[in-house]
Amino acid sequence: xxxxxxxxxIDGRRFLIVGGASLVGSTTADLLLARGAGRVVLFDxxxxxxxxxxxxxVDDQRVTIVSGDVMRLPDLLAATEGVDGVLHxxxxxxxxxxxxxxxxxxxxxxxxxxVIEACVVRGVGKLVFASSNAVYGYGPGVAGDLVEDTxxxxxxxxxxAILYGASKIVGEQLCRQAHQKRGLDYVVLRYSxxxxxxxxxxxxxxxxxxETHDRIKAGLRPRVIGDGAETKHFVYVGDLARANAMxxxxxxxxVAVNVSGPEPVTTLQLVELVCELTGTSLRPEHVxxxxxxxxxxxxxxxxxxxAAAERxxxxxxxxxxxxxxxxxxxxxDQAGAPAAAAE
Amino acid sequence: xxxxxxxxxIDGRRFLIVGGASLVGSTTADLLLARGAGRVVLFDxxxxxxxxxxxxxVDDQRVTIVSGDVMRLPDLLAATEGVDGVLHxxxxxxxxxxxxxxxxxxxxxxxxxxVIEACVVRGVGKLVFASSNAVYGYGPGVAGDLVEDTxxxxxxxxxxAILYGASKIVGEQLCRQAHQKRGLDYVVLRYSxxxxxxxxxxxxxxxxxxETHDRIKAGLRPRVIGDGAETKHFVYVGDLARANAMxxxxxxxxVAVNVSGPEPVTTLQLVELVCELTGTSLRPEHVxxxxxxxxxxxxxxxxxxxAAAERxxxxxxxxxxxxxxxxxxxxxDQAGAPAAAAE
Numbered sequence: 001x002x003x004x005x006x007x008x009x010i011d012g013r014r015f016l017i018v019g020g021a022s023l024v025g026s027t028t029a030d031l032l033l034a035r036g037a038g039r040v041v042l043f044d045x046x047x048x049x050x051x052x053x054x055x056x057x058v059d060d061q062r063v064t065i066v067s068g069d070v071m072r073l074p075d076l077l078a079a080t081e082g083v084d085g086v087l088h089x090x091x092x093x094x095x096x097x098x099x100x101x102x103x104x105x106x107x108x109x110x111x112x113x114x115v116i117e118a119c120v121v122r123g124v125g126k127l128v129f130a131s132s133n134a135v136y137g138y139g140p141g142v143a144g145d146l147v148e149d150t151x152x153x154x155x156x157x158x159x160x161a162i163l164y165g166a167s168k169i170v171g172e173q174l175c176r177q178a179h180q181k182r183g184l185d186y187v188v189l190r191y192s193x194x195x196x197x198x199x200x201x202x203x204x205x206x207x208x209x210x211e212t213h214d215r216i217k218a219g220l221r222p223r224v225i226g227d228g229a230e231t232k233h234f235v236y237v238g239d240l241a242r243a244n245a246m247x248x249x250x251x252x253x254x255v256a257v258n259v260s261g262p263e264p265v266t267t268l269q270l271v272e273l274v275c276e277l278t279g280t281s282l283r284p285e286h287v288x289x290x291x292x293x294x295x296x297x298x299x300x301x302x303x304x305x306x307a308a309a310e311r312x313x314x315x316x317x318x319x320x321x322x323x324x325x326x327x328x329x330x331x332x333d334q335a336g337a338p339a340a341a342a343e
Numbered sequence: 344x345x346x347x348x349x350x351x352x353i354d355g356r357r358f359l360i361v362g363g364a365s366l367v368g369s370t371t372a373d374l375l376l377a378r379g380a381g382r383v384v385l386f387d388x389x390x391x392x393x394x395x396x397x398x399x400x401v402d403d404q405r406v407t408i409v410s411g412d413v414m415r416l417p418d419l420l421a422a423t424e425g426v427d428g429v430l431h432x433x434x435x436x437x438x439x440x441x442x443x444x445x446x447x448x449x450x451x452x453x454x455x456x457x458v459i460e461a462c463v464v465r466g467v468g469k470l471v472f473a474s475s476n477a478v479y480g481y482g483p484g485v486a487g488d489l490v491e492d493t494x495x496x497x498x499x500x501x502x503x504a505i506l507y508g509a510s511k512i513v514g515e516q517l518c519r520q521a522h523q524k525r526g527l528d529y530v531v532l533r534y535s536x537x538x539x540x541x542x543x544x545x546x547x548x549x550x551x552x553x554e555t556h557d558r559i560k561a562g563l564r565p566r567v568i569g570d571g572a573e574t575k576h577f578v579y580v581g582d583l584a585r586a587n588a589m590x591x592x593x594x595x596x597x598v599a600v601n602v603s604g605p606e607p608v609t610t611l612q613l614v615e616l617v618c619e620l621t622g623t624s625l626r627p628e629h630v631x632x633x634x635x636x637x638x639x640x641x642x643x644x645x646x647x648x649x650a651a652a653e654r655x656x657x658x659x660x661x662x663x664x665x666x667x668x669x670x671x672x673x674x675x676d677q678a679g680a681p682a683a684a685a686e
Contacts, residue, residue, distance in 0.1 A: 102456060109448055113448070148498075151480065151484055151494035151495055151496040151498075152480075154495065155491075163513060163516050163517070166513045169497065169509045173505045173506050
């Protein structure tokens with residue numbers, strides 16, 4: 001530990017959330033405000049972000065919503081002025097990387113560079129960078145306990161998935177390089193698949209939850225692609241928001257840790273859990289993969305270990321899959337499931 | 344194998360070499376011309392490329408030298424008009440990625456996208472994409488036989504090295520994606536460290552050869568950083584030029600294979616071989632790593648397997664380390680060692 005602390009307390013401080021009009025961004029903003037943040041700036045270009053996600057925040061005098069783009073460094077230089085901590089969430093995921101690799105690499109690579117540049121130039125106290133378990137890759141090589149030095153397995157995975165994972169590896173290393181050369185304090189959090197209230201239709205893995213729920217509500221049998229035996233490891237958005245806050249608060253810097261829920265599930269278990277929570281008598285049906293649609297499957301059973309996060313920032317997940325799903329389904333029933341976003 | 348052949352014979356065909364004013368580019372141009380290529384366009388922005396490297400080619404009526412930049416798609420669209428095969432070499436390596444990650448990611452990611460875009464738009468018959476064994480990463484995890492589905496090991500490596508490796512993974516996947524979505528035929532060759540006549544000062548690994556030679560000529564003991572026990576696996580530039588040509592000629596597409604020399608060496612063996620070939624009585628001295636300088640070391644002994652290249656394109660290396668070094672040193676003695684390039 002260096003003599004200078006990398007801890008950034010929340011109370012009274014000013015935070016910028018890049019990609020703030022999102023599931024993770026809005027939930028983290030709620031938490032930062034509840035913990036006494038002096039200001040929270042939500043920066044988004046609203047291409048995927050949604051005004052709905054932040055509508056409940058606009059009456060808080062401490063909240064500012066800025067329409068800007070990570071591809072425009074001046075937007076970020078303006079938004080980081082006087083800011084103590086930055087949470088960088090803006091990214092394209094695998095489905096977008098499949099549709100438009102130019103935009104995807106722009107946002108995930110150049111966007112990360114611009115955010116880091118703004119943080120360094122403005123002397124931001126700490127950057128929390130949202131990475132992904134995609135840095136461990138895909139396929140049968142991804143098996144057992146995934147710890148932070150697990151290599152990136154790519155053989156046989158769809159190009160868009162590999163591009164996404166590689167772009168997150170690049171982002172992490174840009175943070176490390178900025179720490180080594182320019183003194184930027186940062187924590188990388190490798191999110192596993194996020195789910196929770198305000199769930200959208202953009203994450204390939206979380207689609208199973210919302211699509212299963214949609215089908216049950218329409219009186220249709222939920223679908224499982226293949227045998228559903230492959231592992232998925234989710235994290236509840238409220239737990240993730242705590243991890244973001246704790247990454248600021250902890251005296252940790254220059255570190256990358258997993259943030260994952262208590263335990264993994266299989267796809268089939270997940271679909272059955274949704275069935276059980278809705279009380280439906282509909283049973284899942286197994287279907288063949290659709291040609292041309294990016295779905296990620298893995299051969300091996302794996303578990304994303306989160307012990308390092310506890311050591312680095314004192315975090316561990318609190319909400320299990322059943323309780324998290326119950327909250328998500330309750331929100332969807334109450335809010336009305338949103339129309340599928342045209343990502 | 345598809346009914347349509349992906350083979351592109353050399354004789355009478357037109358080739359573009361992007362990053363052509365280089366060690367690999369000029370040697371490959373020599374070979375393509377010797378095999379009857381109808382036209383060879385050498386495209387370079389001459390930031391690292393050198394007029395010296397292509398001076399011997401300018402009198403050949405079939406050769407065109409184009410000053411252009413991979414960051415400018417119009418330059419590439421103009422250069423690919425009427426071209427049958429493209430060899431994409433232009434890239435920043437680890438040392439550049441350390442000095443300027445903005446330029447490095449521009450060239451390696453956006454540059455690759457521009458080259459691929461031009462190939463697709465112009466209906467180029469085949470793209471040969473120069474990747475690197477850097478896609479297997481660095482450190483103790485890189486051990487044993489490195490075959491093409493070896494994962495990317497990054498833990499503990501310098502950020503710039505990981506950025507370089509990740510940028511090559513991205514380039515490979517952009518080729519795959521263009522093949523799947525737009526029908527581009529391509530072969531990815533994962534070069535191991537290249538050495539040979541016209542050797543430059545830009546590749547971190549090959550620096551050992553030229554720096555050892557320079558010190559011996561100056562009457563100084565050659566230096567080995569640490570114990571010199573780590574593995575390096577080189578490939579002679581003439582062998583690499585044959586691999587490039589054979590990748591065009593073979594009925595192979597949508598494949599990525601290693602191209603490496605017959606056997607790896609350790610750093611110490613390499614330095615001792617240079618000593619032996621120069622006939623010096625100077626003995627290597629072991630020194631500590633210089634702070635702040637990017638040097639790549641690996642913990643495990645490894646060998647870059649090239650059996651897949653033989654299966655895919657019929658290639659195997661012919662020139663061993665001793666003979667290749669003998670040629671390189673003879674060229675340096677005759678040409679006078681060039682001044683260290685200011686990369």
